Amino acid sequence: MPLRIASLNSGSNGNCYFIENGTDAVFIDAGISCRETEKRMNRLGLEIKNVRALFITHEHSDHIRGVEGISKKHNIPVYITEATLKQSRLGIGKLLVRSFCPYQPVAVGSLSVIPFPKLHDAIDPHSFLVEGNGTTIGIMTDIGHVCEHVIRNFEKCDAAFLEANYDEAMLENGRYPVFLKNRIRSEKGHLSNNQSLELLLGFKPPALSHLFLAHLSKDNNSATLALDLFQKHAGDTRIEVASRYLETAVYQILKNEPSRRLDLLNQEQEAIQTTLF
Numbered sequence: 442m443p444l445r446i447a448s449l450n451s452g453s454n455g456n457c458y459f460i461e462n463g464t465d466a467v468f469i470d471a472g473i474s475c476r477e478t479e480k481r482m483n484r485l486g487l488e489i490k491n492v493r494a495l496f497i498t499h500e501h502s503d504h505i506r507g508v509e510g511i512s513k514k515h516n517i518p519v520y521i522t523e524a525t526l527k528q529s530r531l532g533i534g535k536l537l538v539r540s541f542c543p544y545q546p547v548a549v550g551s552l553s554v555i556p557f558p559k560l561h562d563a564i565d566p567h568s569f570l571v572e573g574n575g576t577t578i579g580i581m582t583d584i585g586h587v588c589e590h591v592i593r594n595f596e597k598c599d600a601a602f603l604e605a606n607y608d609e610a611m612l613e614n615g616r617y618p619v620f621l622k623n624r625i626r627s628e629k630g631h632l633s634n635n636q637s638l639e640l641l642l643g644f645k646p647p648a649l650s651h652l653f654l655a656h657l658s659k660d661n662n663s664a665t666l667a668l669d670l671f672q673k674h675a676g677d678t679r680i681e682v683a684s685r686y687l688e689t690a691v692y693q694i695l696k697n698e699p700s701r702r703l704d705l706l707n708q709e710q711e712a713i714q715t716t717l718f
Contacts, residue, residue, distance in 0.1 A: 442463055444461065444573055444576045444695070446578055446600060447487070448689045449481045449482070450472065450684070451657070451685060452657060452658075454685055455506060456473075456503055457471050457478060459482075459487065461491060465550030465552050465573075466492045467495070467496060467549050467552060467554060469498065470495075470496070472502070485690070487691065492515065493550050494517065495518070496556070497519065499567070512533055512537050518539050521538065521540070542556070543567065544556070552571060554572075555570040559583070560584060561584060562630065568581045576694055579595060579602065581595065585628045586629075587632070587639070591640070595640060595644055595646065598648075599646070599648045599649065599696050599697075600650055600651040600694040601649065601652055603632075603637055603640070603641075604632045605638075606656050608633065608662050608667075612626065617660070650694060653689070654667050657682065664684075
């Protein structure tokens with residue numbers, strides 16, 4: 442049985458990623474409101490009652506904005522490191538707080554979630570692999586440098602959400618102040634299109650059927666630019682962009698098989714999504 446995956450939102454205005462094996466599901470981050478999360482799940486035909494756990498990458502608001510509401514309303518446990526919880530000041534019910542440690546798998550029903558460290562300007566940032574039914578999905582955003590942890594885990598992926606935050610020329614020539622430009626391109630900032638492409642070219646997993654370009658900057662990148670760059674080098678890997686305005690479709694991922702898209706968004710929604718990047 443394949444895993445089903447979708448991005449509910451991806452960008453500095455909110456991040457939330459969904460992975461499900463048919464009976465058990467997890468959210469990675471909850472950076473949009475509970476109401477908006479429910480609305481997008483409903484449009485995709487997904488059941489929030491199947492979500493058994495919510496994993497937090499780090500404390501920045503675009504990753505935790507909806508945590509309290511979603512967790513409380515749907516009684517979903519929140520997996521978060523002690524340092525991140527303290528820094529975030531989230532008011533999560535004590536009975537719903539769970540901790541995790543790097544490289545110690547967390548069983549969520551028949552899914553396994555493996556946290557690993559990354560470089561970002563947060564107190565204790567992590568990315569995740571989600572494994573189930575012999576298939577591995579990577580969620581790798583908000584990364585300043587392609588370190589050994591990122592490489593090691595990217596090489597295991599059958600599909601991945603990978604940050605492609607900015608185009609270097611657009612950032613350099615754009616309106617951001619110098620201190621912010623330096624933060625973004627620092628080793629604890631974000632990955633550029635070229636840095637993410639270098640990861641793909643150097644360490645592409647043999648079974649990588651699908652790559653979602655994620656967390657694109659509104660001001661310093663464009664979907665067309667990123668897609669054109671990656672599609673030239675993708676081979677048989679399908680490239681998509683995770684929008685900062687709408688959910689993606691749901692995709693079925695099965696190891697060593699081509700990714701299949703569930704056409705749960707109608708053509709009108711897709712046209713809207715294309716124009717809103």
